[in-house]
Amino acid sequence: MARKDYQQKLDDLRDDVLYMSELVLERLRDGLDALDRKNEDLARDVIEGDHEINQLYLDLEQDCIDLLALQQPVAGDLRFIASSFKIITDLERIGDLATNLAGYAEDAEQDRYPDVDIQSIGDQVIQMVEDTMTAFAEEDVDACREISARDDDIDALCERASQTVVRDLIEREVGTDADSDEIETLLQDVSRLLLTIRDLERVGDHAVNIAARTLYMVESDDELIY
Amino acid sequence: MQPVTALLEGVSYVVVVRDLCSYIGILSANSSVFRPIETSAAQAGGDAAGAVADVPQQTTTMTDTAPPTASASDAADAQDATGEGTMDEGTEDALIDTDVSTDGATGEFPAETVIDTRDLSVYYGEEQALKPTTMEIPERRVTAIIGPSGCGKSTFLRSINRMNDLIDGCRVEGELNFRGKNVYDDDVDPVALRRTIGMVFQKPNPFPKSIKENVAYGLRVQDKDDNVDEKVEQALKRAALWDEVKDQLDSSGLDLSGGQQQRLCIARAIAPDPEVILMDEPASALDPVATSKVEDLITELAEDYTVVVVTHNMQQAARISDRTAVFLTGGELVEFDDTQQIFENPADDRVEDYITGKFG
Numbered sequence: 099m100a101r102k103d104y105q106q107k108l109d110d111l112r113d114d115v116l117y118m119s120e121l122v123l124e125r126l127r128d129g130l131d132a133l134d135r136k137n138e139d140l141a142r143d144v145i146e147g148d149h150e151i152n153q154l155y156l157d158l159e160q161d162c163i164d165l166l167a168l169q170q171p172v173a174g175d176l177r178f179i180a181s182s183f184k185i186i187t188d189l190e191r192i193g194d195l196a197t198n199l200a201g202y203a204e205d206a207e208q209d210r211y212p213d214v215d216i217q218s219i220g221d222q223v224i225q226m227v228e229d230t231m232t233a234f235a236e237e238d239v240d241a242c243r244e245i246s247a248r249d250d251d252i253d254a255l256c257e258r259a260s261q262t263v264v265r266d267l268i269e270r271e272v273g274t275d276a277d278s279d280e281i282e283t284l285l286q287d288v289s290r291l292l293l294t295i296r297d298l299e300r301v302g303d304h305a306v307n308i309a310a311r312t313l314y315m316v317e318s319d320d321e322l323i324y
Numbered sequence: 325m326q327p328v329t330a331l332l333e334g335v336s337y338v339v340v341v342r343d344l345c346s347y348i349g350i351l352s353a354n355s356s357v358f359r360p361i362e363t364s365a366a367q368a369g370g371d372a373a374g375a376v377a378d379v380p381q382q383t384t385t386m387t388d389t390a391p392p393t394a395s396a397s398d399a400a401d402a403q404d405a406t407g408e409g410t411m412d413e414g415t416e417d418a419l420i421d422t423d424v425s426t427d428g429a430t431g432e433f434p435a436e437t438v439i440d441t442r443d444l445s446v447y448y449g450e451e452q453a454l455k456p457t458t459m460e461i462p463e464r465r466v467t468a469i470i471g472p473s474g475c476g477k478s479t480f481l482r483s484i485n486r487m488n489d490l491i492d493g494c495r496v497e498g499e500l501n502f503r504g505k506n507v508y509d510d511d512v513d514p515v516a517l518r519r520t521i522g523m524v525f526q527k528p529n530p531f532p533k534s535i536k537e538n539v540a541y542g543l544r545v546q547d548k549d550d551n552v553d554e555k556v557e558q559a560l561k562r563a564a565l566w567d568e569v570k571d572q573l574d575s576s577g578l579d580l581s582g583g584q585q586q587r588l589c590i591a592r593a594i595a596p597d598p599e600v601i602l603m604d605e606p607a608s609a610l611d612p613v614a615t616s617k618v619e620d621l622i623t624e625l626a627e628d629y630t631v632v633v634v635t636h637n638m639q640q641a642a643r644i645s646d647r648t649a650v651f652l653t654g655g656e657l658v659e660f661d662d663t664q665q666i667f668e669n670p671a672d673d674r675v676e677d678y679i680t681g682k683f684g
Contacts, residue, residue: 101681170639172667175680318669 104169108178111161112235115182115189118154119231122193123224125151126301129199130220133294136203144200151193158186174315181315185234188304188311192227195297195304202290210287211266214259219298222252226305234312239319242309246322249306256299263291438463438600438630439484443498446479446488446655453479454655456498461647466622466631468645468663470638472678476655481602481634485521486514502600519546522598526605528585530577530592535560535569538577538588542596555595562628563591564621583614587621594629601625603633607640619644638679642667650675652683 125144132141162183165171171179199220226245233241267288310322439461446454454476461467469477482488483500486507499506507517519542530538539556543549556573560566565587569580577588586606593601603622607615622644625631635641641648642663649660652674659666659675670676677683 100683104681172638172642172679173670173676176668 101169104165107161107165107169108171108175111158111165111179111182114154114158114161115185116231116235118151118158118186118189119227119234121151121154122189122196123227123231125193125196126199126224126227129196129203130217130224132200132203133220134217138204141200141203145197148193148197151190155186155190155193159183162186177315177318181311184311185308188307192301192304195301198297199294202294205286205290211263211291213262214291214295216259216291216294216298219252219255219259219295222255223298223301223305226252226302227308230305230308230312233309234315237312237316239313239316242313242316242322245309246306249302252302253299256295256302259295260292263288263295436462439500439502439632441483441498441500444480444483444500445497446476446483447493447495447497448491449493452655454483455657457657459649459657459660461630461632463630464626464628465646466626466633466644467647467649468641469632469634469649469651470636470641470679471651472653472683473636475651475653477634477649477651478604479655480649480651480657481604481632484600484602484632485518485523487518487523489514519596520598521600521602522593522596523602523604524586524589524593524606527609528582528589530580530585530588532576532578534574535577535580535588536573539591539595542592546596548596556591559591559595560588562594562625563587564617564624565591581614583610583617586610586614586618590618590621590625594625598629600630600632603631605635606633608636615640638667650678652678 125147128140129144131137132144162179165179169175226248229241230245232238233245267284270284306322310320310324313319313322437460440459442458443456444454444458445452445456457480469481471477479488483496484502484507488494488496496508500508502517502521505512507514531541533541536553536556539559540549540552543552543555548555557566557570560569565584568584569588577585580588586609590601590606606622607618610618619640622631622633626646633641633645645663647660648663648666650658650666650670650672652658659670659672661671665671666675667679670679674683
């Protein structure tokens, strides 16, 4: 095989993207776990560890730029590098969302809305990210399309969860004569819960983005990119 | 590369040079590989008038397919010899020696196709240098031909204006139609064909004459010598060289830099107003700045001409061409598509491997 050094750099980039995804998934699981157990130490680890993901993101971005500038990749190689360039951005954003989840852990009040199963939604979006990275590693285009379709279910789940919270808020009919501390606490709990739902839904969106770029990478098909 | 192929490559270049006189002065003799022939030409005592003395003139020996056309009168003689009438000086359709430029068309071709081949094969003796090739070259676009050494890309290019004609043992099968007319038909004058389909070579090869005379040469041999100054200026402007040489038109073309020399050769090729310009690695001997200028020029030329360019530089093909043909070893056209498609998502795995460097 010709261009050994170039081929090695491509292999390295693929390995590094997968390594970054493992790191991000770990943070995502820890963030969700910290939220579930109100574990402040774990939450702090996730938040403080985000710079590691950010640095990895910048390093891989530079690797992509170097490959483009110095190796003039074409065809499948070009699509792989261009896709990786986009995928690491999605992974970095998922890392940010993991820190958000960790940030909610400290004051999260899970019991107020037992019908809203944050952990179940979280498990499903984590599974999506895992599956989409497997699809990337194995260049599995069928999985890419399946993951994209699965996101509709996640969106519906998140919408229902949000409606549950808002409906309760309306039905509760907290009057203006209510205790101001009570209102403030309720406001914070509701806001935090809605943000959590939104963040998990966004993780799912990023998983779909990665699936879309993977499909493009493998088949030059932009069907899922929008 | 197989020895036979290497030998044939050498032969082809020599014969190309010998074909000079039938080729209105695009070649010169400043390359060392041409020297032996120059010597023989001088000994032959050909028309050595003026500064073209070192240009080989011995094509009088090449009487089989390409008549000697060191001058326009020779060309006219050649046309007479075919019994197809004479070429009027003002005739634009100079491809063939009669008025058959399109009348002789035998088949339909898409409106934008200027050259189409059908199962075009080229043999050098027993060796097939080009497998049956069918492709359509669009008008006023840049078509790039890429592929590894010995893949037949230059053979294909030279087939277009019958530069392979005089290679001993070279045989062409199939059709190569220019505006629907097979250029290998008996009634086609290859000399006239080469006026319509000009060529620029890898190594800049201006004549040892003034800049102006280099460009004017092709006009003079065609008796298109009215308004020469104006036409020279026009050609130099089209070749993006005018501003750099307008104050030194009488100085030698050989005093120019390599990149300027190549643009001078391009000016010389376009001065007779061809329809198609064939380029065989036109920038491979140039530095990056000169290469950029030639590449820019190729893009501009495609507004007026059809350009077919052979290049080893895949990035160059990607930069400048609209369509790209990929030939692979064995003389096989493997893929021909929009350049963007070739470089972003080629259909054939062998093309993918070749352009990404996994080939070989």
